[in-house]
Amino acid sequence: MKRLLTAALSAALIASTAQAQKLNFDDPAEFARQRELLTAKANGPNGEPWAQYYGDQMADTAKFRKEGPYTICFSNAGVNNAWRVTGWTNMQAEVKLHPEIKELIHVDAEGSDDKQISDIDDLIDGGKCSALIVSPNTTAALTPAVEKACAKLPVIVFDRGVNTKCPVTFIHPVGGYGFGIQAGEFVAANAPTGANVLMLRIVPGVDVLETRASAAKHIFKEKGLNVIGEEFTEGDNAKTKSIVEDYLQRGKIDAVWMDAGATAVAALEAFEDSGLPLPVITGEDQQDFLMKWKAEGFKAIAPTYPTYQWRTPIIAAVKVLKGEQVPGPEWVMPQPAITAETLDQYVNDKMPPLHHAMCGCEKLPDYPAAWGGQ
């Protein structure tokens, strides 16, 4: 029995290593493509990045044309972090702009692949959905479920992708390399030559986060910066603060690079509480970081993974059901970074600390109350 268990365990280990080797988070071609997109001009209405797209490849949707009113179904990976909370609020508000939509049926997979697979099955079997929107929990696990849904009705995927081209379109911002490039280049331009950079990351192994880190490392290497450490914070404020305090005891940190901004303020507080000047830092569009930035005026940039992308699937679904063309098979949208020059547009002390400012939600119904603002 024991031997069997050992055998099974080692087999699983080998399988998972093979899997890890297969995934490539350091793809020079994709790196170059995303670097280009960051400065490219997007198509679509000015000032409405959620409706904009790069390139001109369109998906034909005439065969999905249907008379309204529509029932849109949404299988959501989870509402388990502040980014998703803001995004989900955006989507509900977007629905209110479309009188053709009779109902939005939302099922929350609570971060579980299994639940999301059965959620999608239930939605298909329920027979009420005119179109299905999926925000997959993980890429590989959800692929078969999405393929199954494609056979029955128009499917729109956003945020994380799936390994199939069957959905009408896959909506996402430029991507992880783009995020890493924006943050990395800012650090390289603003920290002294040969500066010590601490890289703070949430968890290893998540594609959109891995690509952010690999892109930044490229840039640091290119510009001769010294990466003194790469630490995983699990998105925990207390842990982040502890890690930074420990590094500060051992030596100097000139810049902090973060793969996501949730704990940026905690990292800054570690400098404050140690009585040191604030470093060059990269955060995200979380309101607490923007507030701190505005108040203290340190050197920072906030690349975003914009939550306005949660509006787009609804816009796309309505278009698809009306038989209008949408960008496809990929709908790549702009991914702006907040800089010192644009900070004032986004900082807002009436919004809650974990609100993500790049929400494109200021003109949506029920703003700001629905987002927890005053």
Added chain:
Amino acid sequence: MSQQTVSSQQAPGAPRSGRLPKINPVFFVLAALLVAITLSNPNFVEPTGYMNFLKRAAPLAILAAGQIYVIVSGGFDLSVGSLITLTVVGSSMLLNNNADATWWVIPIMYAVGLAVGVVNGLVVSFLRVPSLIATLGMMITLNGAAFMWSSGSPRGYLPETFRFFGRVNIQGIPLIQFLPVALLVMLAAGSYLFWLMHRTNLGRMLHAIGDNPRAAQMSGVPIERVRITAFVVSSLSAVTAGILLGGFAGVSTDVGVGYELQAITACVIGGAQLLGGRGSVPASIAGALTLTAIFTLLNFIGLPKPVRDVVQGVILIVAVVLATYRRNRAGGT
């Protein structure tokens, strides 16, 4: 087993002098870790080094000192992590960016903690639900409540008046330069919980019901009341830990995740017996410091994350084995 029962039945009343020469191995483990930290980072002996360490360990130490009450009485309290989250999220909602509200928000959070402890205790004592299940249910409920209350995005920041306890260092103290308020809170809570456990009748009754509830009942221990008290102590310590953690690091919706297991681990490293009847507050606090020291040491050495996980696991197992070894040798008292 029966022998154990008999001997520990006598132990609580008996003078403790027989136990004194045996020092709990957790203190050696802790000392060894601190030496190792100093070797890997000489700056640790500076006040900023060890004071930061103690400040960081304070929430877990208090939590472990509360958890040990439940463990000694023969149960577990898994709800403390989510109670920490609820405390931080709830405080941020109630404070609503108003620095003057701190004075009434903190008592409210303690009232919530009291209620949670009483409910845990009632469910375990009267509905006879095993504490593992009862507090697991509470954990899920409280996580849900924190989420519902804040819709996942807490409305307010924690003002400096609230963060005072977990963040501020009192400056200008001779010799040590500064003293974190969190450390004072830890010392106060620790001493009080030490006194309550080891110098009062309540402590003796806790040990008695953890060791053998039936025997304790026959000898007139009000089992239900004692159990409820244990859960209340644990919950109140979780609220205290939550106030310190919120102060240390600010608002986040998953501050408390994993703390219940860390607290139980700290107690076990401190030599507590998981099915009750044995455990001490100072040793649990030392267990919490040991656990924090392990994390800190591994941070300092700068090993890659997977290696760190392995080392951390091995150290934990060794610490627990040491504790068990001592227990076996001591024969149950």
